Amino acid sequence: MTDLAVTPEMAPHQNTAQKPRKRNAFAAVFAFSLGYWRQQIPRVLWAGGAIAVATLMDICIPLFAGKLIDAVSAPHSEGALDNALFALGCIMGLGSIAVTFRFLAFAGITQLTLRVMSRLLEDSFWRVQRFSTDWHANTFGGSTVRKITRGMWALDQLDDTVILALFPACIVLLGSSLLLAWHWPMMGLLVLVGAITYIAVAATLSVKFVGPAASLSNQWDTRLGGVLADSITCNAVVKSFGAETREDGLLERVVTKWRRRTSRTWMRGTTNGTIQSLMLLTLRAAIIGMAIYLWWTGQATPGEVAYVLTAYLVIHGYLYDIGSYIRDLQRSVNDMEDRKSTRLNSSHLGISR
Numbered sequence: 403m404t405d406l407a408v409t410p411e412m413a414p415h416q417n418t419a420q421k422p423r424k425r426n427a428f429a430a431v432f433a434f435s436l437g438y439w440r441q442q443i444p445r446v447l448w449a450g451g452a453i454a455v456a457t458l459m460d461i462c463i464p465l466f467a468g469k470l471i472d473a474v475s476a477p478h479s480e481g482a483l484d485n486a487l488f489a490l491g492c493i494m495g496l497g498s499i500a501v502t503f504r505f506l507a508f509a510g511i512t513q514l515t516l517r518v519m520s521r522l523l524e525d526s527f528w529r530v531q532r533f534s535t536d537w538h539a540n541t542f543g544g545s546t547v548r549k550i551t552r553g554m555w556a557l558d559q560l561d562d563t564v565i566l567a568l569f570p571a572c573i574v575l576l577g578s579s580l581l582l583a584w585h586w587p588m589m590g591l592l593v594l595v596g597a598i599t600y601i602a603v604a605a606t607l608s609v610k611f612v613g614p615a616a617s618l619s620n621q622w623d624t625r626l627g628g629v630l631a632d633s634i635t636c637n638a639v640v641k642s643f644g645a646e647t648r649e650d651g652l653l654e655r656v657v658t659k660w661r662r663r664t665s666r667t668w669m670r671g672t673t674n675g676t677i678q679s680l681m682l683l684t685l686r687a688a689i690i691g692m693a694i695y696l697w698w699t700g701q702a703t704p705g706e707v708a709y710v711l712t713a714y715l716v717i718h719g720y721l722y723d724i725g726s727y728i729r730d731l732q733r734s735v736n737d738m739e740d741r742k743s744t745r746l747n748s749s750h751l752g753i754s755r
Contacts, residue, residue, distance in 0.1 A: 431734075431735045445513050446514060448514075449507050449510030449511040449565050450507075450569060452503045453503070453504065453566055456499070456502075456507060458573065458577065460716055461574060463493055463497065463712075464709050467709060468706055468708050469485065469705060471709075472705030473485035473705075507566060511565055514561060514565075519557060526553070530546060543631065556733070563730045563734060564731070567724075568728075570720075571723065578593065585706065586692075589692055592689060593689065599681075600678070600685065603681060608674060612670045612671050613732050613735075615666050615667040615670050622660040622663045626657065671729060685721075686718065692710075
């Protein structure tokens, strides 16, 4: 059984194309997606700009949280009360701006994704319709449908992950590191090095450790969908030959293989998440320990320590999410890579639009 069956004369071309596609899955999928994003540049700028403003507000809030702590820990005076109320007003104002622009960002990404998904579906249908009769006769219809629909929703996840997750996460890490370095250079350096190390390890594990297994399990997921859909669609033919038992055995073999491949992918994903959690725990201990040292040596006030802790909570949230975003990005790339094979097959047949 094959995922996308091809005629003998097509096979050499398909094998030649598959190798670079697997080696450069991220580059190929991003290049593929970029072609659709270029058609929606105003909406990309709308969503990206709005989420950038909301993220900058998140970076500034810990600064005023620290000033609020300094104000309330000072002796009672009219000036202390004014400072506390000013800090509180700034926190509320920045929070309101962040909420407003985050809403605008999600409104923008909704319009962007729906238009891109619609165009992707139309292009996919156009190409599949123009494949040769031999290709359609030797290819599981259920597998093709599964690839197209999974690719559509993978593109939805890709848009959300890149524009609404990874982009603002990078802004938070860079901005917070610079603000901390402005107060205490060693603290900013610790946060920046720790964050870069975490992201590098998370990306490497996702691409090199989880990615290959996920790509293979996706292939078997497609085969499973193809076998199930086409067996049910052709049930009348199966019954006419009394081949129900044979179809049961075929499905059982495919399900067994799918279960093994999927189990390996899920366990590798679990291991990846555990390693990332341990790294975050280590970074948390280092940053809090540095904050205690700065307080003990008189280099930081209680409010500044509160600022460090609040800023770290923001950074920790984004770092933790980055691990999930990278895993989501890997899944999107695997699904889009599977969808992209349909486009590659169209070029082999001399079909272009």
